[in-house]
Amino acid sequence: MKADVQERPETASAGHVVADRVIGDVVLAVDNVSLAFGGVKAITDVSFDIRKGEIRAIIGPNGAGKTSMLNVINGFYHPNQGTITFKGKKRSQMRPYIAASQGISRTFQNLALFKGMSTLDNIMAGRALKMRRGLLWQALHWGPALAEEIRHREAVEKIIDFLEIQHIRKAPVGKLPYGLQKRVELGRALAMEPELLLLDEPMAGMNLEEKKDMSRYILTVNDQFGTTVALIEHDMGVVMDISDRVVVLEYGRKIADGTPDEVQRDQRVIDAYLGISH
Amino acid sequence: MNAISAPADAFASALDTVPKLLLQNARQHGSRPAFREKAYGIWQTWTWAQTKDEIEAFAVGLKLLGVTAGETIAIIGDNRPHLYWAFCAAQSLGAIPVPVYQDSVAEEMAYVLTHAEVKYAVVENQEQADKVLSIAGDIGTIRKIIYNDPRGLQKYDPSGLVSLESVQDAGRTALKADPAVRKAWLDGIAAGKGSDISVMLYTSGTTGRPKGVMLTQENVVVSGRNANLFDHFTPDDTMVAYLPMAWVGDHIFSYGQAFAGALCVSCPESPDTIIEDRREIGPTYFFAPPRVFENMLTQIMVRMEDAGWLKKKLFDYFLKVARRVGEPILDGRPVSFGDRLRYRIGDILVYGPLRNRMGFSNLRVAYTAGEAIGPELFSFFRSLGMNLKQLYGQTEASVFITLQPNGEVYPETVGKPGPDIQIKIAENGEVLFKSPGVFLRYYKNDEATAETKTADGWVHTGDAGFIDQRGHLRIIDRAKDVGRLNNGTLFAPKYIENRLKFYPEIKEVVAIGHGRDFVTVMINIDLTSVGNWAERNNVIYASYQELAAHPDVYAMIERRIDELNKSLATEEMVAGSQIRRFLILHKELDADDGELTRTLKVRRSFISERYAPLLSALYDGTTRCQIKTEVTFEDGRKGVIEGDVKIVDMKTYPPVKAAVREAAE
Numbered sequence: 001m002k003a004d005v006q007e008r009p010e011t012a013s014a015g016h017v018v019a020d021r022v023i024g025d026v027v028l029a030v031d032n033v034s035l036a037f038g039g040v041k042a043i044t045d046v047s048f049d050i051r052k053g054e055i056r057a058i059i060g061p062n063g064a065g066k067t068s069m070l071n072v073i074n075g076f077y078h079p080n081q082g083t084i085t086f087k088g089k090k091r092s093q094m095r096p097y098i099a100a101s102q103g104i105s106r107t108f109q110n111l112a113l114f115k116g117m118s119t120l121d122n123i124m125a126g127r128a129l130k131m132r133r134g135l136l137w138q139a140l141h142w143g144p145a146l147a148e149e150i151r152h153r154e155a156v157e158k159i160i161d162f163l164e165i166q167h168i169r170k171a172p173v174g175k176l177p178y179g180l181q182k183r184v185e186l187g188r189a190l191a192m193e194p195e196l197l198l199l200d201e202p203m204a205g206m207n208l209e210e211k212k213d214m215s216r217y218i219l220t221v222n223d224q225f226g227t228t229v230a231l232i233e234h235d236m237g238v239v240m241d242i243s244d245r246v247v248v249l250e251y252g253r254k255i256a257d258g259t260p261d262e263v264q265r266d267q268r269v270i271d272a273y274l275g276i277s278h
Numbered sequence: 279m280n281a282i283s284a285p286a287d288a289f290a291s292a293l294d295t296v297p298k299l300l301l302q303n304a305r306q307h308g309s310r311p312a313f314r315e316k317a318y319g320i321w322q323t324w325t326w327a328q329t330k331d332e333i334e335a336f337a338v339g340l341k342l343l344g345v346t347a348g349e350t351i352a353i354i355g356d357n358r359p360h361l362y363w364a365f366c367a368a369q370s371l372g373a374i375p376v377p378v379y380q381d382s383v384a385e386e387m388a389y390v391l392t393h394a395e396v397k398y399a400v401v402e403n404q405e406q407a408d409k410v411l412s413i414a415g416d417i418g419t420i421r422k423i424i425y426n427d428p429r430g431l432q433k434y435d436p437s438g439l440v441s442l443e444s445v446q447d448a449g450r451t452a453l454k455a456d457p458a459v460r461k462a463w464l465d466g467i468a469a470g471k472g473s474d475i476s477v478m479l480y481t482s483g484t485t486g487r488p489k490g491v492m493l494t495q496e497n498v499v500v501s502g503r504n505a506n507l508f509d510h511f512t513p514d515d516t517m518v519a520y521l522p523m524a525w526v527g528d529h530i531f532s533y534g535q536a537f538a539g540a541l542c543v544s545c546p547e548s549p550d551t552i553i554e555d556r557r558e559i560g561p562t563y564f565f566a567p568p569r570v571f572e573n574m575l576t577q578i579m580v581r582m583e584d585a586g587w588l589k590k591k592l593f594d595y596f597l598k599v600a601r602r603v604g605e606p607i608l609d610g611r612p613v614s615f616g617d618r619l620r621y622r623i624g625d626i627l628v629y630g631p632l633r634n635r636m637g638f639s640n641l642r643v644a645y646t647a648g649e650a651i652g653p654e655l656f657s658f659f660r661s662l663g664m665n666l667k668q669l670y671g672q673t674e675a676s677v678f679i680t681l682q683p684n685g686e687v688y689p690e691t692v693g694k695p696g697p698d699i700q701i702k703i704a705e706n707g708e709v710l711f712k713s714p715g716v717f718l719r720y721y722k723n724d725e726a727t728a729e730t731k732t733a734d735g736w737v738h739t740g741d742a743g744f745i746d747q748r749g750h751l752r753i754i755d756r757a758k759d760v761g762r763l764n765n766g767t768l769f770a771p772k773y774i775e776n777r778l779k780f781y782p783e784i785k786e787v788v789a790i791g792h793g794r795d796f797v798t799v800m801i802n803i804d805l806t807s808v809g810n811w812a813e814r815n816n817v818i819y820a821s822y823q824e825l826a827a828h829p830d831v832y833a834m835i836e837r838r839i840d841e842l843n844k845s846l847a848t849e850e851m852v853a854g855s856q857i858r859r860f861l862i863l864h865k866e867l868d869a870d871d872g873e874l875t876r877t878l879k880v881r882r883s884f885i886s887e888r889y890a891p892l893l894s895a896l897y898d899g900t901t902r903c904q905i906k907t908e909v910t911f912e913d914g915r916k917g918v919i920e921g922d923v924k925i926v927d928m929k930t931y932p933p934v935k936a937a938v939r940e941a942a943e
Contacts, residue, residue: 157318162429167550169319209912220430 023244024052026085027228028073028196033082035068035252042068043079044252050196055222056230057239057260060249061272066232067109069249070198073230074099074106086196101129103195107185107202109232115174119184122173123159126191127152159187163217179210186217197221199231203238211235215242240264248272294472295495297333297370299537301467304330307513307540313359316547316555324359326540332360332446337367338459339449343398343422343440347372350394350478354378354387354410355402357519357545360426360442362533364400369476369495370467376478376490377524379876380406381869383914388413390480391420394490394721399423400442404430407439414438472496478721479526481673482875490721491526491673501676501715502534504697508681509563509643511535516542517563518637520552525877526673527647531565534676556637564641567648568776569878571655571666573806574636576782580810596624597661604629604661609685629662638664645669645681648877650753650772652780653689660687668692670753674730674737675699676715680751691750701751707742708757759882761792767854769797771882774855777845781838782807783831786867786874788885789857790893796858798896800889801835802826802867808834823921826862832926835862839928846931853933859896860928861903863889864921870910892923901925 026049035043043065050056058066071077073084075094083090086102105126113122130152131138137145160166163183168176173184182202189197202218203211215238221227233239239246240260248256248269256266263269293299303312308327315322324332345351351368353375355361368375376394378387380402387409391399397419399410407425411434414420425431426442452459476495480488505511519532536543541563546555556564582593603617613621633639644666646656651668659666665684670692671677679701682693695701699713712735719727731737742760743753754760755770763769771789774797778787786802803826811834812819819825843856867873873885886893888907895903906920 154318157320161318164548166316166319166547167554208915212913216430224432 021053021223021226023054026050027052027087028230029085030069030073031083031085033069033072033079033084035065035072035077035079041252043072043249045082046249046252046254047082048247048254048257050228050230051245052195052228053222053226054228054244055218055242056228057243057246058230058232058249059234059236059239059246059263063251064249065252066249067200068252070106070200070230070232074104074198100192103192104198105189105192105194105196106198107182107189107200109200109204111178111181111185113173113181113185113188116172118170119160119165119168119173119176119187120156120170122184123156123187123191124152126188127155129192155193156187156191159190162190162220163187164213179206182206182210182214183217186214190221193225194227196228196230199229199233201232201234203233203235211238218242294499295369295467295470295474296366296476296499296533296537297467297470299499300326300330300333300366300370301464303537303540310513310540311516311542312536312540313362314542314544314559315359316545316551319547321544321558329359329363333363333366333370334460334463335446335449335453336360336363336442337370337449338452338463339445339447340367340373340398340424341371341463342448342452343424343445345371345373345398349373349397350376352376352378352391352394352396352399352401352410353523354399354406355380355426355523356549357521357523357528357532358402358426359543359545361400361402361523362519362543364424364442365477365533366537369470369474370463372466372470372474374475374478376480377522377529378480379482379522379524381522382876383870384409384412388416390488390490392417393488394478394480395419397421401425403427407431407434411438470495472499475718477529479524479529479673482525482877482879489723489726492718492721493676493715494718497676497715497717498530498534499538500698501530501678501713502536502538504714505530505535505678505681506539506541508683508697511539511541511563511643513540513542515539515562515642516544516559516640517561517565518544518546518552518556518559520546520549520556521565521567522876526677527565527671530677531563553637557634558637560637560640562640562642564638564644566644566646567877568646568651568655569649571646571651571659572779575655575658576804576807578632578635579782580807583810583814593628596620596628599624600629600661601657604663605657605687608660608663608665609687625663632662633664641665643667647671647677647692649879650776651689652776654780656689669696670741670751672739674717674739675711675713676717678715679709679711679713679739682750686748686750688748688750691746691748691752693751694749695751701745702736703744704738707744707754707760709739709741709743709751709753710736711739712736759792763791763797763854764793764795765854769855774799774842774846774857775880777842778838783811783834783838786880788867788880788882790886790896791855794897797855798859798861799839799857800885800892800896801860801862803831803835803862805866822866823864823919826864827921827924832862832924835860836926836928843928844931848934856930857928858930859925861892861896861923861925863892864905864923865907865909865919868909870912871908895923895925901927 029049031047033043033046058069060066072079075096078093083092084094133145133148160169165183173181203214218229219242222229246260246263248263250272255268255272256263293302303326309325311323312326312329313324351373353361353364365375378390399420401407401410401423407423410423423439424442424445428441472495474495475492476498477493478490480490521528532543544559546552599620603613603621606613607621641664644664647669667682667687669681671679678696680693681696701711704710716737740757741753742755742757743751745751755772759771761769769791774789775787778784783804784801785804788800791797805822808831839857839860846856847853869876873881891905892903903923905923906918909917909919
């Protein structure tokens with residue numbers, strides 16, 4: 001509900017140890033990235049960076065290349081040109097496994113949950129990379145494997161509590177309403193305890209109340225766990241309210257980059273996006 | 279005037295306050311469970327000894343914060359052990375807890391908090407803290423907000439907010455440092471008297487502003503103790519606390535009775551998980567307003583619609599058996615061997631699993647009250663072997679006025695006066711009572727106190743009723759709601775509404791007829807039930823409004839009303855109030871729009887003002903009416919719903935002289 005970044009008080013209250021909201025160094029940089037599918041140019045020479053602890057929004061009209069950009073960042077697409085620097089290591093292409101194990105997790109525009117599985121199991125799946133015991137141990141479900149599962153279950157329960165989805169803990173996610181599925185997907189991404197959280201339209205198709213809830217979760221994740229967030233979102237109110245910096249894409253090119261205020265005043269952005277009604 | 283009095287229970291005791299009961303329970307039942315709460319999916323338990331320690335630390339911490347005797351402390355949130363402890367901690371210091379409905383919006387809260395001159399607020403979480411913070415400036419008297427769940431609150435300005443944990447920690451430190459602190463606390467409790475004010479409960483207010491009902495320690499303690507005696511509750515009994523803490527029912531059941539009898543209270547994980555949590559806990563004592571039972575029945579029926587052929591056949595057959603012999607078996611009346619055997623098989627195949635599904639496998643006693651329960655609904659649950667009973671009460675009585683004793687349960691009555699309680703009927707039909715639970719007075723409202731409470735201690739209930747031959751009280755309606763049609767026929771709107779609400783498709787009904795030529799009703803369909811029907815019949819709809827206006831839905835409701843009219847025609851008293859016309863409202867009645875009270879009762883007069891165009895259309899013969907209604911969303915924003923509402927004429931039947939009069943059994 002406190003949806004205004006500028007207004008968030010900077011002082012930590014007495015008696016609580018909390019991560020202070022500090023925007024740090026560049027954690028991920030995209031330099032001169034271009035991506036083409038055959039003759040279709042999805043992204044052309046785009047550069048921007050994401051700083052530690054910030055909420056970074058990527059906006060732009062439909063087909064601007066936003067999701068492609070996220071896919072490049074977590075290694076699902078391999079760019080034709082350019083480099084991605086994550087935690088100081090420069091790569092010409094990311095690989096999903098590296099991205100995941102290095103602390104990048106994401107949610108998807110069109111939901112990619114295991115529909116037949118319960119909320120609990122879906123979020124538990126997000127812990128897979130953190131499990132140390134092999135298949136045999138897990139099958140035995142005894143001793144160290146059991147202890148490990150209990151530890152991970154606790155982490156998952158904390159996420160369930162955080163996202164207020166206790167009532168659907170055991171429900172198969174395929175039967176849940178869309179807004180709740182989005183929440184479960186966020187839960188799965190959080191289960192990886194990511195450093196960088198990529199959210200692809202986390203509020204698409206939600207009603208006002210669900211959007212408010214989702215904004216609150218994103219802000220809290222960012223605020224209390226210090227998680228860096230990069231998000232794509234179409235709801236301009238939300239974007240301008242919660243993000244620290246915004247990068248604007250149009251037809252695969254970057255046309256603006258700056259604080260929400262700067263971007264909103266930018267004439268090219270107004271022309272391309274904000275000022276024109278579809 | 280005829281008065282009935284129940285045998286007085288001469289229970290003289292020094293345990294006349296809740297904090298004294300706490301100390302007693304910690305001594306006598308120290309290792310028995312007192313409170314349970316689910317945290318991260320696992321039930322956590324506090325014994326009575328631990329509960330005492332927690333409350334002690336909390337109370338001492340509150341004292342360090344500056345709480346003194348006579349000050350009011352608001353308690354806002356869902357049912358949480360820590361919030362129940364807040365009651366006792368405040369009371370042990372002589373402070374007065376004021377629970378507030380946790381789902382009320384900030385403005386509603388502002389009235390109560392201002393009126394009660396609240397000095398501190400104990401809140402559950404950020405949501406409630408935000409509400410109190412937003413109005414704290416206007417109220418002006420609040421010194422500190424104490425929160426239970428710290429999530430999202432860490433970065434708030436710490437000058438006005440403090441966590442419950444840190445209050446308790448401060449208390450623990452002080453207790454450790456100086457033994458005199460504990461002694462002072464215990465001395466404070468020992469000095470408490472039964473006549474002290476224990477709690478202030480604001481009535482939900484079907485009419486006008488909420489009134490602060492002041493109850494004494496004795497009111498709560500004696501009412502709790504008598505109720506425990508009445509149903510033989512022991513420390514083995516357990517319940518799930520899920521009704522609003524600001525409601526007198528929850529306060530007496532989950533607090534008064536629990537402390538008086540050392541019962542165990544379990545708090546659900548979240549308001550959405552109650553059904554699951556109830557299944558896991560398996561309460562022996564359960565209370566729910568009729569609405570909750572209605573929902574359960576609807577859920578069962580909806581699920582059975584989707585069940586396989588065999589299951590459905592079994593269900594239908596054994597339900598028929600239960601309907602015939604279930605209640606007699608429950609009441610210990612003679613039933614043939616064959617029927618007992620059939621019922622036994624049914625219990626294994628159908629009733630047992632159903633009870634388990636609802637979390638009633640261990641149930642000993644269940645009560646319903648708040649509104650009249652449909653007889654069919656009532657009998658349904660009883661026939662499954664659940665000892666469901668009705669009670670009649672109100673805030674001003676610390677709940678209990680009459681209760682149905684085991685073996686004397688008649689659906690149409692609300693039972694006999696409880697222990698130590700007397701009732702009488704005034705000339706105008708209004709029920710009056712006198713009991714150990716009679717409230718002290720309304721806070722800062724002597725005028726209302728004088729209107730309600732007579733000089734010699736009788737309290738006006740505002741309900742019309744009579745005492746039948748068996749000595750049981752029957753409530754017809756609110757005394758002021760019982761009206762007459764223009765031709766003089768008696769019109770009891772509640773009666774008609776309750777009869778219609780038994781149908782799973784119908785969620786809410788407003789019956790109109792007083793001072794009119796005939797009876798009409800406005801209906802809210804039940805979205806769960808009708809939605810399920812729509813799904814199965816390929817009826818496509820986008821909103822409540824669209825579904826409500828669907829011709830097939832209208833036809834379905836029409837059939838129901840026709841059934842009711844036929845049935846009303848056979849009942850002498852009400853044959854004249856058969857329904858002549860009806861409509862289905864274009865929006866769901868909602869407490870946020872002021873159409874229902876916070877306890878979800880229909881606010882009739884408000885509705886008839888708000889839907890005045892619909893009302894006149896019901897009586898001027900038109901068949902369509904355009905209506906525009908302002909609605910309030912959950913976040914407080916307002917919007918407008920516009921719609922075209924169809925009105926349908928119904929057939930009425932000539933009164934049938936009832937040849938067989940065996941209404942009761």
